[in-house]
Amino acid sequence: xxxxxxxxxxxxxxxxxxxxxxxxxxxxxxxxxxxxxxxxxxxxxxxxxxxxxxxxxxxxxxxxxxxxxxxxxxxxxxxxxxxxxxxxxxxxxxxxxxxxxxxxxxxxxxxxxxxxxxxxxxxxxxxxxxxxxxxxxxxxxxxxxxxxxxxxxxxxxxxxxxxxxxxxxxxxxxxxxxxxxxxxxxxxxxxxxxxxxxxxxxxxxxxxxxxxxxxxxxxxxxxxxxxxx
Amino acid sequence: xxxxxxxxxxxxxxxxxxxxxxxxxxxxxxxxxxxxxxxxxxxxxxxxxxxxxxxxxxxxxxxxxxxxxxxxxxxxxxxxxxxxxxxxxxxxxxxxxxxxxxxxxxxxxxxxxxxxxxxxxxxxxxxxxxxxxxxxxxxxxxxxxxxxxxxxxxxxxxxxxxxxxxxxxxxxxxxxxxxxxxxxxxxxxxxxxxxxxxxxxxxxxxxxxxxx
Numbered sequence: 001x002x003x004x005x006x007x008x009x010x011x012x013x014x015x016x017x018x019x020x021x022x023x024x025x026x027x028x029x030x031x032x033x034x035x036x037x038x039x040x041x042x043x044x045x046x047x048x049x050x051x052x053x054x055x056x057x058x059x060x061x062x063x064x065x066x067x068x069x070x071x072x073x074x075x076x077x078x079x080x081x082x083x084x085x086x087x088x089x090x091x092x093x094x095x096x097x098x099x100x101x102x103x104x105x106x107x108x109x110x111x112x113x114x115x116x117x118x119x120x121x122x123x124x125x126x127x128x129x130x131x132x133x134x135x136x137x138x139x140x141x142x143x144x145x146x147x148x149x150x151x152x153x154x155x156x157x158x159x160x161x162x163x164x165x166x167x168x169x170x171x172x173x174x175x176x177x178x179x180x181x182x183x184x185x186x187x188x189x190x191x192x193x194x195x196x197x198x199x200x201x202x203x204x205x206x207x208x209x210x211x212x213x214x215x216x217x218x219x220x221x222x223x224x225x226x227x228x229x
Numbered sequence: 230x231x232x233x234x235x236x237x238x239x240x241x242x243x244x245x246x247x248x249x250x251x252x253x254x255x256x257x258x259x260x261x262x263x264x265x266x267x268x269x270x271x272x273x274x275x276x277x278x279x280x281x282x283x284x285x286x287x288x289x290x291x292x293x294x295x296x297x298x299x300x301x302x303x304x305x306x307x308x309x310x311x312x313x314x315x316x317x318x319x320x321x322x323x324x325x326x327x328x329x330x331x332x333x334x335x336x337x338x339x340x341x342x343x344x345x346x347x348x349x350x351x352x353x354x355x356x357x358x359x360x361x362x363x364x365x366x367x368x369x370x371x372x373x374x375x376x377x378x379x380x381x382x383x384x385x386x387x388x389x390x391x392x393x394x395x396x397x398x399x400x401x402x403x404x405x406x407x408x409x410x411x412x413x414x415x416x417x418x419x420x421x422x423x424x425x426x427x428x429x430x431x432x433x434x435x436x437x438x439x440x441x
Contacts, residue, residue: 072437129395136392139382144441149378152434153392159430160396163423167399170415171406 006078012215015208022201026194034194043107050100052199053093054119056206058161060090061126063210065158068151080147081221083154084137085214089206091130097123118168125164129157235318239326244333246303253299257338261292265342265349281350282357282408286401288346289339289361290368290394296334297372298389300327301380310380314439324374324435332369339365353408356417360407363420364400367427371396374431377438399423 030048037044064086071079101120106112115121133153140146247253268284304310313323339361347353372393379389400423406416 072434125395125398132388132391132395135384135388136378136382139384139388145381148437148441149381152437153378155434156396156427156430159426160399163399163426166419166422167402170419171402 008211012208012211015204015211019201019205019208022197022204026198026201029190029194029197034190040108043104046100046104046107048195048198050097050104052195052202053100054097054123055199056202057090057093057097057123057126059203060086060093060206060210061130061157061161064090064154068154071147071151072155080150081217082214083151085210085217087130087133087154087157088213089210091127091134092209093202093206094123094127094130098127118165121168122161122165125168126157126161129160133157232319232322235322236326236329239313239322240329240333243327243330247330247334253296254334254337256299257292257296257334258341260295261288261338261342262345264288264291265345269349278351279409281346283405285346285350285357285408286364286404288342289364289404290397290401292338292342293331293335293365293368293372294390294393296331296338297369297376297393298386300331300373300376305380310439320436320439321432323439324377324431327377328369328373328431331373332365335365335369356413357408359417360404360413360420363407363417363424364404366424367400367420368397370424370428370431374435374438377435381438396427 026048030045034045034048036042064083067079067083067086070076071083098120101117101123102112105114105117105120113120133150136153137146137150140149265288268281268288272280272284301310304313310323314320343353343358343361372389375392375396376389379385379392382388400420403416403420403423407413407420410416
């Protein structure tokens with residue numbers, strides 16, 4: 001077995017400190033600085049969580065698919081575990097999207113679940129898809145075959161996301177509030193600044209969690225090898 | 230041998246096996262007709278024709294799943310897959326041939342199922358039939374691919390529906406849209422897009438499913 005660790009430019013403690021600072025700043029901005037929404041009032045602030053978590057989940061799935069491609073393409077021995085951990089983080093953030101979206105739907109429209117809410121339905125499909133990824137992965141013994149099957153299935157995900165989005169879009173009426181239009185964000189000033197900070201905070205947080213889980217999984221792999229040797 | 234000859238030989242093997250053993254097709258036929266009867270009793274009286282159109286797609290999906298679950302069983306039981314992988318042919322030919330064979334079974338089952346549906350519920354338009362044809366391509370391409378994945382896992386038959394159903398949701402959207410919408414063109418186009426995208430993806434990555 002080759003080396004089981006990779007050299008990173010940013011050490012983990014620095015990342016953890018950065019995510020702590022960014023998350024604190026984002027929370028302060030969300031609750032004390034950003035103005036109340038004229039239409040939805042205080043409850044609209046969940047938007048900063050919901051949308052940034054959704055984008056972070058997409059980023060995790062994309063990262064997982066990219067590492068899957070690297071595994072299949074370059075046979076990088078570290079990429080399989082990295083792809084798995086990224087998809088795992090994506091599933092955690094995806095579950096949070098379902099939870100925050102459901103809360104927002106209840107407050108705005110009075111129902112916990114709305115089939116006409118495109119993003120929510122899409123994340124439900126993705127949740128089912130990536131939950132099956134874990135079923136697949138834990139149903140095969142560790143080894144090159146498991147790495148290959150996981151990688152191929154993760155790649156299916158990046159095709160499924162736009163196809164499902166299109167499917168849900170053409171199937172349902174569209175009542176989701178659009179904050180990003182083709183003419184750029186539909187808001188300005190503190191709202192945009194708060195959103196950007198919240199987004200950055202969640203991305204850094206997700207990357208920190210990814211690195212923490214990865215180092216734990218690598219120690220696990222190394223221990224297994226030592227106990228077998 | 231050329232690629233087409235490889236695919237032809239492999240597909241012929243599957244059809245011949247089915248012709249002799251008759252494992253899959255009778256089961257699919259019986260299943261789809263039994264499903265329609267269940268649907269008749271599941272639909273309350275005076276429910277709309279639209280509901281029956283939606284259930285047609287559920288029946289097609291589950292019937293296909295029944296066939297797909299059997300698709301790689303001979304390969305697994307006789308360890309044929311190892312031989313096929315060792316054979317000097319492109320690995321994607323294995324997927325393409327198996328998809329074609331499954332498509333033949335599914336089409337044969339639907340040749341009976343669609344008239345039976347028309348008899349039990351209501352007549353079917355040209356758009357629905359076109360939708361079924363396009364959906365079959367996608368179902369068989371993706372389903373065969375996932376069947377090859379599921380067959381090497383410990384969970385086997387249990388895993389295929391879990392892997393397949395999330396990927397089949399767009400097919401159901403397109404198929405039901407083609408059946409019930411006033412202008413089915415965009416739904417048929419969507420199904421064709423799905424077929425092309427996933428067929429290319431399966432074709433390009435099948436090698437990694439069967440090799441290490």
